Amino acid sequence: MALRQTSPRHRIGILGSVCVLIAAAALGGCSTTKKPLTTGSIPKLSKPVETMNAPELARAAATVGAGYERNPKDRNTGLAYANILMMTGRNTQALAVMQQVAIAHPADREVLAAFGKAQAAAGQLEQALGTIGRAQTPDRPDWRLYSAEGAVLDQLGRSDEARGRYRMALDLKPNDPTILSNLGMSYVLGGDLKTAETYLRSASQQPGADSRVRQNLALVVGLQGRFPEAEQIARQELDPQQADANVAYLRSMMSQQNSWKQLAAKDGKNDKSTN
Numbered sequence: 001m002a003l004r005q006t007s008p009r010h011r012i013g014i015l016g017s018v019c020v021l022i023a024a025a026a027l028g029g030c031s032t033t034k035k036p037l038t039t040g041s042i043p044k045l046s047k048p049v050e051t052m053n054a055p056e057l058a059r060a061a062a063t064v065g066a067g068y069e070r071n072p073k074d075r076n077t078g079l080a081y082a083n084i085l086m087m088t089g090r091n092t093q094a095l096a097v098m099q100q101v102a103i104a105h106p107a108d109r110e111v112l113a114a115f116g117k118a119q120a121a122a123g124q125l126e127q128a129l130g131t132i133g134r135a136q137t138p139d140r141p142d143w144r145l146y147s148a149e150g151a152v153l154d155q156l157g158r159s160d161e162a163r164g165r166y167r168m169a170l171d172l173k174p175n176d177p178t179i180l181s182n183l184g185m186s187y188v189l190g191g192d193l194k195t196a197e198t199y200l201r202s203a204s205q206q207p208g209a210d211s212r213v214r215q216n217l218a219l220v221v222g223l224q225g226r227f228p229e230a231e232q233i234a235r236q237e238l239d240p241q242q243a244d245a246n247v248a249y250l251r252s253m254m255s256q257q258n259s260w261k262q263l264a265a266k267d268g269k270n271d272k273s274t275n
Helices: 008-018 020-032 054-070 075-087 091-104 109-121 125-135 143-155 159-172 177-189 193-204 211-223 227-234 240-254 257-274
Strands: none
Touching: 054 075, 075 091, 075 109, 091 109, 109 125, 109 143, 125 143, 143 159, 143 177, 159 177, 177 193, 177 211, 193 211, 211 227, 227 240
16 A cells, blocks of 8 residues: 555554654744744753754753743744654643644744644644644735644645645745655655655755755655765764764664655555656
């Protein structure tokens, strides 16, 4: 059975293991525009949360969480806290935080976008689509929202619609590494690893691409059996502890044969069909 035929519940599990940017960063970008999450009332952190290891994330959650408890209606603190909670797998709590922030800021597009992200992470996919739809406005379309909508559609198994949204996002923000990465990972879910690698390589070469884009590229390269190359990519720009953790994660993904054999088999069929 091809992977695209799996249930939404199974697909969410695969996405959670595989694709950091589809589930996390597509909407995360929305909450960092115009009102950066690193300023204002948010407790100062030592470095961007995207580069933190597990102990650092735990400390950041405690620090920002204390600020949220002092003022749960504060927009930026709530956005930052929910993002950290999702990065540590505490999706139900993140959703509860964003519900409170959305109540306090019901017309804020960035808040609605982050609320949709939290709903998707908690498995409320149809609700997430509705929330993202309310955040988008036809007269002022936001590329981040198109990308976010694509991420949720991918989780629902509606890959053609998802890729359409990613391309609409690229029309507004050409060569954005987050969109390209999400588009590439959409092809991973469809079993087309070579096309996925093309988009992910392009994403990794764009200005502003972060290590998460390269980790997705490392995964796709590894899935095609080129593990030494994948390990080299996975170790770029990371401290030794983070690099070792990422390589260990990459090896664990390689060992999950059931799902990935389906991907490899489908990719092989794609190759034969083009010869």
